[in-house]
Amino acid sequence: MLKAYKYRMYPNNEQKVFFAKTFGCVRFIYNRMLADRIQNYKEHQENPNVKLIRPTPAQYKSEFEWLREVDSLALANAQQDLQAAYRNFFREPSIGFPKFKSRHMNRCSYKTNNQKGPVSIENGYLKLPKLKSLVRIKLHRQFSGLIKSVTISKTPTNKYYASILVEENEQLFPKLETRVGIDVGLKEFAILSNGKRYDNPKWFRRAEKRLRFLQKALSRKIRGSANYQKARLKVAKLHERIANMRNDFLHKLSHNITNENQVIVMEDLRVKNMLKNRKLAKAISEMSWAQFRTYIEYKAAWKGRDVIIAPSNYASSQLCSTCGYKNSEVKNVSLREWTCPSCHATWDRDMNAARNLVKLAN
Structure with missing residues (x-):
């Protein structure tokens, strides 16, 4: 079973330079391979019998010697990322064609694999390929198992993190009799x-309100100046704080639900379609329902729980959870409570929907 652990890193100045160099080389390789693939396609698009060439990082090292200074596996993973971007585009064109990465991106990262053991943790320090010194990390929780890969990232607030993917033995959780609809x-x-x-x-x-104030102050600064960077950092810190609060809430709630229930039933919400409602788009995007579902699904998989996703056309709000009568008037979302014309039960629409969802567990 694969599990990821994220730790804060505290690199020294020399290590920060190495990370910046690796981030830049990974971005360069990604952009160069994307540009060459686009050019190769343009040159041969009229001849479908010609097999298009897929460039690899190794072929650029003779031309750009400085690429040898960084971890070769980080460059290889940039190639994998580009191939994944192409696959996603062909699978779902609405995702968009692969885009070039800007050097002005505030969030940078690279991934390296633990082949032949170059990645290890020793007394609160992380050993990485091509880096001569060990990086201090805050090992706030231990893990047991084999390290498969490490992703090094730098946030817009200039913090460094190591996300370590570990292969662990599967934990056995006791089976429960409880089931719940959400x-x-x-x-x-x-x-x-x-x-x-x-x-x-x-x-x-x-x-x-605070975010609006900080963004207004940022807009008045000269781009690239020291004051601009200070204002940008304040905005980034507030965004980070909001994201941390959201993730903390979602992790704790999904942890509790998967701990207490054997079967969990949720709706298959089409969030993209719901965001087309301009009046509700802002509120919906803030809720992070898709992220909540992701947390529920992978935590349930760890604990041997079952997750059932109800189809998007399932009328959970319109059906009376007592007698099954379908009340089409409940399509109106402003109707928060209703009384069933058949059995005269009075329902809160959300609780009624949850009770209908849990019935699918049977």
Whole structure:
């Protein structure tokens, strides 16, 4: 079983220079291979019998000697990233054609594989290929298993992290008899069929006024100046704080739900379509429902739980969870409570939807 552990790093100035050089080389290789593939396609698009050449990082090292100064596996993973970008584009064109990476990106990263053991942790220090000295990391939790790869990243707030992918033995969790349906909403983040309700924390809305003030101050600075960088850092720190609060909430909630239930039923929400509603788009994008579902699914897989995804056309809100009567009037989302014309049960629409979802576990 593969699990990822993320640790804060504290590199010295020499190590920061090495990371910056590696970030730059990875970006260069990605852009150069993308440009060559585009050019190769343009030259041979009229002749379908010609096999298009796929460039590799190795062929550029004779021309650009400085590429030898960084980890070759980091460059190889840049090639893998480009191939994945092409596959995603051909699988779903709406994702968009692969784009060139700008040197002005605030978030940088590279990935290296642990082939023949060049990656290890020794007394709170991380050993990396091509780096002569060990990097200090905050090992806030231990892991056991074989290190498969490490992704080094730098955030817009100039913090460095190591995301370590580890192959561990599968943990055995006791089987449970409980099952739960989850209905997500805007007023409340999640409503569970067992009666539990979780309020919408409104991470972005609480910080929106401060964010607007900082962004306005940033817009008045001269791009590239020292004051511009100070203002940009303040904006980035606030965005990071919002993201951290959101992730903390989602991780804790998904952890509790997967710990307490054997079967979890959720709706297959088409968030992209829902975002077309301009009145609700801002509130919907803040909720991070897709991220919540991802956390539920991978935590459930770790713990041997079952996740059932109800089809998007399942009328969970319109069906009476007592008698099954379908009330089409409940399509109106402003109708928060309704009484079933058949059995006269009175329902909160979200709790009723959660109760209908858990029935699919049967």
